[in-house]
Amino acid sequence: MDVKREDRVGIAVFLTPVLVLFTLFFIFPIIYLVVVSFVEWSGLDTPVFVGFQNYLRIFDDKVFIRSITNNLIWALCAGFVQVPLAVLAALMLSYKPRGWKIFRTVYFFPKVISAIALATLWSAVYNAQYGLLNGLLRVVGLGHLQTNWLGTLKTAFPSVLIYWLFYIGYYMIIVLADIQGIPQDYYEAAEIDGAGRIRQSLNITLPLARTSIVTCILLAMIDGLRQFAEVYILTNGGPANRTSVMVLYLYKEMQNYSYGTSSAAAVVLIAIGTAVILTIRNTLGRETF
Amino acid sequence: MKGRRRSAGSLLFGLLKWAFLIFLFVYAVFPVIWLAVASLKTNGELMANPFSLPAVWQFQNYKKALAVSGIARLMLNSVIISTAATFLNVLIASMGAYALSRFRFRGNQFLKVMFSSGILIPLNALMIPYFVLVNSLGLYNTMGGLTLVYTAIGIPISTFIIMGFMASVPEELEEAAVIDGACFYKRFFTLIFPLSRAGVVTAGTFQFLTCWNEFVYANLLTSSQAVRTVQLGIRYFTNQFATDYVSMYAAIIISILPSITAYVLFQNQIIAGLTSGAVKG
Numbered sequence: 001m002d003v004k005r006e007d008r009v010g011i012a013v014f015l016t017p018v019l020v021l022f023t024l025f026f027i028f029p030i031i032y033l034v035v036v037s038f039v040e041w042s043g044l045d046t047p048v049f050v051g052f053q054n055y056l057r058i059f060d061d062k063v064f065i066r067s068i069t070n071n072l073i074w075a076l077c078a079g080f081v082q083v084p085l086a087v088l089a090a091l092m093l094s095y096k097p098r099g100w101k102i103f104r105t106v107y108f109f110p111k112v113i114s115a116i117a118l119a120t121l122w123s124a125v126y127n128a129q130y131g132l133l134n135g136l137l138r139v140v141g142l143g144h145l146q147t148n149w150l151g152t153l154k155t156a157f158p159s160v161l162i163y164w165l166f167y168i169g170y171y172m173i174i175v176l177a178d179i180q181g182i183p184q185d186y187y188e189a190a191e192i193d194g195a196g197r198i199r200q201s202l203n204i205t206l207p208l209a210r211t212s213i214v215t216c217i218l219l220a221m222i223d224g225l226r227q228f229a230e231v232y233i234l235t236n237g238g239p240a241n242r243t244s245v246m247v248l249y250l251y252k253e254m255q256n257y258s259y260g261t262s263s264a265a266a267v268v269l270i271a272i273g274t275a276v277i278l279t280i281r282n283t284l285g286r287e288t289f
Numbered sequence: 290m291k292g293r294r295r296s297a298g299s300l301l302f303g304l305l306k307w308a309f310l311i312f313l314f315v316y317a318v319f320p321v322i323w324l325a326v327a328s329l330k331t332n333g334e335l336m337a338n339p340f341s342l343p344a345v346w347q348f349q350n351y352k353k354a355l356a357v358s359g360i361a362r363l364m365l366n367s368v369i370i371s372t373a374a375t376f377l378n379v380l381i382a383s384m385g386a387y388a389l390s391r392f393r394f395r396g397n398q399f400l401k402v403m404f405s406s407g408i409l410i411p412l413n414a415l416m417i418p419y420f421v422l423v424n425s426l427g428l429y430n431t432m433g434g435l436t437l438v439y440t441a442i443g444i445p446i447s448t449f450i451i452m453g454f455m456a457s458v459p460e461e462l463e464e465a466a467v468i469d470g471a472c473f474y475k476r477f478f479t480l481i482f483p484l485s486r487a488g489v490v491t492a493g494t495f496q497f498l499t500c501w502n503e504f505v506y507a508n509l510l511t512s513s514q515a516v517r518t519v520q521l522g523i524r525y526f527t528n529q530f531a532t533d534y535v536s537m538y539a540a541i542i543i544s545i546l547p548s549i550t551a552y553v554l555f556q557n558q559i560i561a562g563l564t565s566g567a568v569k570g
Contacts (some may be wrong), residue, residue, distance in 0.1 A: 001391055001392050001393065001460060001463060001464070002392075002393055003393065003394050004467075006472070006473070007392065007473045009473075010388075010472070010473030010474060010477075011388045011392055011394065011473070014384040014385060014387055014388040014477075015384075015385055015388045015389075015400075017381040017384060017385070018381055018382065018384070018385030018404070018444060018448060019385075021381065021440065021441040021444050022404060022407065022441075022444060022445075024422065024441065025415075025419070025422075025438070025441035025442060025444075026407045026410060026441075026445075028418065028422075029415040029418030029419065030410075030415075032417070032418040032421070033414070033415070033417065033418060036417060043417075043421075085313075088309070089309070089310065089313060092306050092309070093310075097306075097307075097310075103310055103313075103314060104560070105556060106314050106317050106318055107313060107314070107317055108552075108559070108560070109317050109318065109321075109549075109552065110317050112498060112548045112549065112551070112552040112559075113321070113502075113545050113548055113549070114501070114502035114503075114504065114520050114523075114544075114545070114548070115502065115504060116502075116504045116520045116523045116524060117520075117523055117541055117544055117545045120523055120526065120527075120541055121320055121321065121324050121541060122320065124324060124327070124534070124538065125320055125323075129336065130335050130336045130339050130534070131339065132320065132323050132339055132340075134339075135338070135339035135340055136340075139340065166313060166316050167316075167317065168313065169317065173560055177560075218409065219409075222409055222411060225411055226411035226412070226413045226414070228413050228504075228505055229504045229505065233524065246414075247411075247413040247414065247416075247505075250414065250416065250417075251416060254416055254417055254420075259417055262416075262417055263417055266414040266415070266416070266417065269411055269414045270410070270411065270414055273409070273410070273411050273414075277409055
């Protein structure tokens with residue numbers, strides 16, 4: 001609708017609350033982080049300008065490098081393992097096999113439970129003495145593989161990462177809905193041309209569901225970059241910082257009253273996030289946001 | 290010959306498909322079911338065999354869980370904060386969505402893109418600014434502080450979802466109301482808002498789940514038992530219950546019951562919301 005004179009005030013009144021909240025909680029925080037990343041500050045004393053010192057310090061810190069690496073692995077696995085699994089499941093369910101609605105409901109179920117509850121649950125699964133995983137290994141006769149999953153250097157990070165990759169419900173539902181919106185005529189035409197289901201999926205479904213798939217890849221990768229609760233509960237970054245991630249790092253720096261380095265780490269995280277978004281847009285295409 | 294080979298192939302394909310679908314199914318529910326069963330055993334039984342069923346169902350684990358964890362209070366806090374933040378969030382987002390989705394003015398497109406881009410900001414990175422902001426507003430360790438933060442962080446996604454629904458209300462309807470002399474506010478409250486109810490409910494359901502499950506800022510912005518939420522409570526279960534695993538499992542089951550109930554009740558809205566939110570665009 002074109003704006004009429006008498007609507008102007010109304011529009012301004014209605015936009016004010018969103019604008020205020022968005023400025024306070026999205027724009028201001030980013031500017032604030034950039035500023036604080038250039039000072040040395042405990043959060044209590046007077047800030048001192050130190051230039052790029054904080055950035056030099058965190059990039060000199062092996063724990064931070066490890067955290068970035070872990071986050072990148074996490075983001076890549078989320079975008080290119082978790083989402084493809086979701087797409088595969090969506091393709092299968094799009095043919096409405098028996099019970100497809102039940103599958104859809106159950107797949108989404110873990111997303112409803114909080115990350116904290118799920119992580120606590122999985123710490124019970126991984127528990128060295130009476131966990132489900134070691135119990136399962138004993139039952140199937142692979143008892144020699146039993147280990148302290150979260151406490152061993154080699155297994156800790158994979159354990160924290162892998163359990164979460166198979167929770168695909170969120171992305172599966174987004175892609176499935178998109179697939180179900182594709183007009184049936186395309187498939188009928190393909191059928192007449194003798195294209196089988198796999199050909200149909202590759203040539204019709206995937207290209208037409210591209211936007212929602214790209215959206216999922218983006219959401220999943222950002223999710224991989226902002227992990228915190230899972231790691232915090234399962235290992236708190238240990239053993240020997242093997243499972244540390246960027247948000248955990250900046251949280252710990254903040255708890256140590258090192259606001260400057262914490263902010264610098266946050267700025268790096270936001271920059272990596274932005275780089276990921278731009279890369280995906282320029283290679284795979286636009287998402288829906 | 291060719292026909293037979295194809296049917297063998299499709300049989301194998303079918304088997305693989307069902308194996309895949311069932312694996313994901315079991316994966317999604319089995320740990321929760323295992324935890325629920327374990328929460329009804331004794332600690333001795335759990336240690337002896339993680340898979341056995343309890344000889345006697347130990348319902349007193351739940352009594353103990355309630356007593357030790359103080360979870361009733363935590364749940365009440367979560368209900369208050371999540372409800373208030375959902376109500377405020379949906380109201381503010383609807384107002385903004387109305388102005389943005391139904392009027393053409395300069396800067397409109399820019400604002401839409403700006404708000405939507407908020408969806409992709411890794412919010413967990415903003416701990417220091419949120420901490421400083423909430424502190425300087427005098428809202429540290431208050432339910433009001435958490436409510437404010439939760440209202441704000443859901444603004445981009447809620448506005449995005451509701452805008453999609455509002456944009457699809459036919460323009461003629463609103464023009465007819467204008468001719469009838471309905472002012473801006475009246476058109477919003479009696480026409481556009483009710484007609485986009487589905488979107489509002491969807492955004493609200495999502496917002497509620499986000500608030501209920503939020504941990505990072507509950508952890509950062511509160512310090513006393515009196516304002517703590519359920520999610521924060523779970524974090525302390527490991528300390529509170531020490532080696533009494535079965536009671537801790539019972540407390541975890543109690544803490545996830547409300548979300549499971551909400552999911553069962555609002556399943557259709559949640560699924561519809563996901564699909565409309567991310568697909569329409």
